[in-house]
Amino acid sequence: MSSSSHQTPPFFKRGxxxxxxxxxxxxxxxxxxxxxLRFRYLEVLRQAIAVMTYPLQRMAYGPVAAASSLGxxxxxxxxxxxxxxxxxxxxxxxxxxxxxxxxxxxENQQLxxxxxxxxxxxxxxxxxxxxxxxxxxxxxxxxINKGSQQDILLGEAVVDEQGVIGQVTRVYPFxxxxxxxxxxxxxxxxxxxxxxxxxxxxxSGDGQLELRFMATNADVKEGxxxxxxxxxxxxxxxxxxxxxxxxxxxxxxxxxxxxxxxxGGVDRNDxxxxxxxxxxxxxxxxxxxxxxxxxxxxxxRK
Amino acid sequence: xxxxxxxxxxxxxxxxWFIVVSLxxxxxxxxxxxxxVPGVPDWVALAIVxxxxxxxxxxxxxxxFLLGLVTDVANASLMGEHALAYVLAAYGASTLSRRIxxxxxxQQSMHLFPLFLGxxxxxxxxxxxxxxxxxxxxxxxxxxxxxxxxxxxxYLLLLPxxxxxxxxxxxxx
Numbered sequence: 001m002s003s004s005s006h007q008t009p010p011f012f013k014r015g016x017x018x019x020x021x022x023x024x025x026x027x028x029x030x031x032x033x034x035x036x037l038r039f040r041y042l043e044v045l046r047q048a049i050a051v052m053t054y055p056l057q058r059m060a061y062g063p064v065a066a067a068s069s070l071g072x073x074x075x076x077x078x079x080x081x082x083x084x085x086x087x088x089x090x091x092x093x094x095x096x097x098x099x100x101x102x103x104x105x106x107e108n109q110q111l112x113x114x115x116x117x118x119x120x121x122x123x124x125x126x127x128x129x130x131x132x133x134x135x136x137x138x139x140x141x142x143x144i145n146k147g148s149q150q151d152i153l154l155g156e157a158v159v160d161e162q163g164v165i166g167q168v169t170r171v172y173p174f175x176x177x178x179x180x181x182x183x184x185x186x187x188x189x190x191x192x193x194x195x196x197x198x199x200x201x202x203x204s205g206d207g208q209l210e211l212r213f214m215a216t217n218a219d220v221k222e223g224x225x226x227x228x229x230x231x232x233x234x235x236x237x238x239x240x241x242x243x244x245x246x247x248x249x250x251x252x253x254x255x256x257x258x259x260x261x262x263x264g265g266v267d268r269n270d271x272x273x274x275x276x277x278x279x280x281x282x283x284x285x286x287x288x289x290x291x292x293x294x295x296x297x298x299x300x301r302k
Numbered sequence: 303x304x305x306x307x308x309x310x311x312x313x314x315x316x317x318x319w320f321i322v323v324s325l326x327x328x329x330x331x332x333x334x335x336x337x338x339v340p341g342v343p344d345w346v347a348l349a350i351v352x353x354x355x356x357x358x359x360x361x362x363x364x365x366x367f368l369l370g371l372v373t374d375v376a377n378a379s380l381m382g383e384h385a386l387a388y389v390l391a392a393y394g395a396s397t398l399s400r401r402i403x404x405x406x407x408x409q410q411s412m413h414l415f416p417l418f419l420g421x422x423x424x425x426x427x428x429x430x431x432x433x434x435x436x437x438x439x440x441x442x443x444x445x446x447x448x449x450x451x452x453x454x455x456x457y458l459l460l461l462p463x464x465x466x467x468x469x470x471x472x473x474x475x
Contacts, residue, residue: 014359018393025363025389029370032382037432042381049375053333056326057376060333132335135342136379137441138434143335143378170378177378184435205435 043170050172061131107271113161114273125273126150128158131175140180140203142166144272147174155234157275163240163263164188164228165272176274181241182207182262190241191229195219198229201242201260209242211258216249220258236278240264303356305460307404313463316357320462325349325361329369333376340440343447346373347421348455350388351414354395355402356460366392380432387424391417411452418445 015021036042079101114127128144146152148171156168158178167186170177181188184205191198197219204210214220224244230237242260249256303313328349336342346369353361370385377384394417402413422445430436 018363018396021363022389022393025367026386029367029382029386029389032371032385033380033428033432036381046375046381049372053329053372053376056330057333060330061335064335133338134378135332135336135338136377137338137340137437138379138429141378185433 046170047172050175054172054174064132110161110271114271125159125275126152128152128176128272128274130178130270130272134177140183140186140205140207141169142178142180143175144178144274145175146274147172147176149173151276152176152274153277156277157235157239158272159239159275160264160272162265163242164235165262165264167234168274178272180262181264182209188235188241189229189232190226191237192220193225193227194221198231201226204259207262208245209260209262211244211260212255214256214258216251216254216256218256220244220247220256222247225263226260233278236275303463305456306406306410308406313460314465314467316360316463318360321353321357321361324459325353325365325369329372332373340438341443341447343444343451344421347388347391347418348448348451349459350392351395351417352452352455352459354392355399355410358396358399361392362396363389363392380428383425383428386428387421390424391421394420407453407456410456411449414452415445415449418448421445 016024032042111127126146128146128150131143131145134141134143144158152168152171154168154171157164158166158168164181166178166180166183168176169179179186180203181201182203182205184203186203187200189198190201190211199211199214201209201211211220211226222244225240226242226244228235228237228239228241240263242262244258245261246259247256248258303315304311305313325346328345331345350361350366350369354366366388367385370383370388371381373379373384373388374381395414398413398417402410405413419442422442426437426441
């Protein structure tokens with residue numbers, strides 16, 4: 001063994017070279033990305049991290065909530081001042097309506113509407129509050145303040161007093177993530193109220209919805225109301241979803257381009273109703289011929 | 303170590319707990335529910351890049367990867383999306399660290415602009431491949447705000463190391 005092949009030990013232990021580490025971590029992130037995108041195997045890891053970061057999240061939520069309650073506080077001062085004015089000037093008592101009262105009235109009205117909807121629907125629901133829009137600029141999702149501890153289940157429909165706003169796509173212990181119907185490629189099976197035409201409406205990613213794969217001569221007009229058809233087994237039939245805002249028929253394409261505006265609003269309110277899952281639909285009729293066939297040949301192939 | 307290599311002032315060594323606290327604090331600020339305001343800086347990225355430039359042997363790609371995973375969960379984005387971007391940013395920052403410490407703070411931030419921009423481009427590319435829509439050019443404004451925040455953040459995070467060794471009771475800092 002010649003002395004030249006003998007490597008001197010390094011003075012400082014620094015682990016693998018930066019480029020090696022870079023390749024390792026990039027490969028790790030790419031494989032995580034792939035696994036998450038294709039198989040969704042990582043929900044357990046996600047749950048664990050979410051539970052661990054929940055205290056931090058509450059801490060971050062604190063100042064924002066404090067700011068809004070500070071706003072409420074100053075509104076109350078405004079109310080007091082208004083009351084004072086009212087006492088001094090009795091003649092305008094009826095006309096001075098404080099901002100605070102207005103806000104409470106609106107909230108009350110919203111709650112009543114929600115309760116009314118609950119009575120109309122045969123399914124039960126949980127009233128939840130929208131905590132915040134998620135930061136991710138690529139998706140339309142919100143976080144609500146009820147989770148698996150409050151019996152929220154995956155896939156439940158979320159509505160407000162005007163219509164469907166989305167679907168629960170992830171459930172954490174104390175929070176859930178709702179994907180809005182305006183999220184890109186989020187589909188809702190719908191029916192046009194005017195003529196009962198069935199289709200599926202997809203989110204286009206910019207706050208609008210799109211009715212895809214409708215023939216150029218399909219009977220769709222501007223102003224048509226779309227409601228859930230209930231064929232999916234998730235949404236209760238008859239919930240208003242969207243209104244057709246523009247229909248463009250171009251003979252160069254085989255399908256018409258139909259854009260719709262969602263009826264339910266997420267920016268307008270912060271109380272929503274999470275509907276509990278509806279009863280299962282009967283299983284689709286199985287082809288009799290397939291069932292009758294003896295399983296021998298199939299098993300052999302497997 | 304000095305604030306920049308050209309300065310004659312010697313800094314105290316960094317305290318490891320301060321690195322951890324600053325990283326956790328930046329994560330907390332990132333979790334604040336601000337919605338979709340364009341141009342909000344990514345505080346975690348700023349903190350990671352800062353410590354990778356200042357202390358490349360203490361903070362590196364491993365911590366960037368872990369913080370990226372946590373950010374992914376909190377943002378409800380794809381698992382590994384921010385992890386990838388932060389790892390690339392950490393690598394870039396630690397390779398830049400030998401060079402950019404010779405420059406004053408403002409020129410340092412100019413060096414870092416391509417780094418932050420590249421980080422956001424990575425995130426956009428990953429999401430576009432995964433099938434999301436383009437978020438609009440305003441999304442890249444946050445790299446600009448990160449660069450603008452670099453000098454004040456540097457000053458703020460170096461503040462504990464500016465303290466003199468022999469403490470003078472009549473002087474606050």
